[in-house]
Amino acid sequence: MKTEVYSWRLSGELKSDLERQARLRKLPVSSVLETAVRDWLKRSGVDGSEDEGQRRLHKMASECFGVLASGNRRRAETARDAMRQRLRRRHGC
16 A cells, blocks of 8 residues: 655656656556656666665575575474484484
């Protein structure tokens, strides 16, 4: 839901062009403006949903996917028992 308001001044010519494009596309002026701003942000390298640091983290994490594959399909189910056995062997408990 849109809750924020932003306003600015523009030339009469630009306002007329904007309203004409909105009429031609059968859209509200606000939708045309939102589309234009989103396109500009995308071209500028600004992504509202994810910043550059987040993209870097995702890339680094993706390099680790599958690294722990053991071939044991029930590994998650048996992890507790496997860990207890290892601790017993290591510490003689």
